[in-house]
Amino acid sequence: QVQLVESGGGLVQAGGSLRLSCATSGGTFSSYAMGWFRQAPGKERELVAGITRSGGFTYYEDSVKGRFTISRDNAKNTVYLQMNSLRPEDTAVYYCAADLRGYGISRAAGNYEYWGQGTQVTVSS
Secondary structure: OOEEEEEOOEEEEOOOOEEEEEEEEOOOHHHOEEEEEEEOOOOOOEEEEEEOOOOOOEEEOHHHOOOEEEEEEOOOOEEEEEEOOOOHHHOEEEEEEEEOOOOOOOOOHHHOOEEOOOEEEEEEO
16 A cells, blocks of 8 residues: 655745655555646646656646646655745645556546645745
8 A cells, every 4th residue: 555645735925935745655656657736625636747757757737837846756755846936826735646557647637546635735925
């Protein structure tokens, strides 16, 4: 059983930064593609950023390009999301997720087998 635990969320003013971390256990982290999703009230869960198992390729949703950076440390079984220049519209619960298929980066939440509990990010204007 793969377990994912997010940390690093909180309240920040617009223009500020946060760094989310997702520590994994119970599996072979280096064989999973990883994604960070977010879900705001009344909206669907969307992929914000994804990274292949080697870290060689990344994906970003258009609204976060140039502001967010996803990275992973396979030695620490951890994936990160550095969020800069935060905006009120970034307010959401952020989830990390593991895609055990091990190839590419999927935007479909249904392709991610394991999920963290979520961490709240609130950006005030």
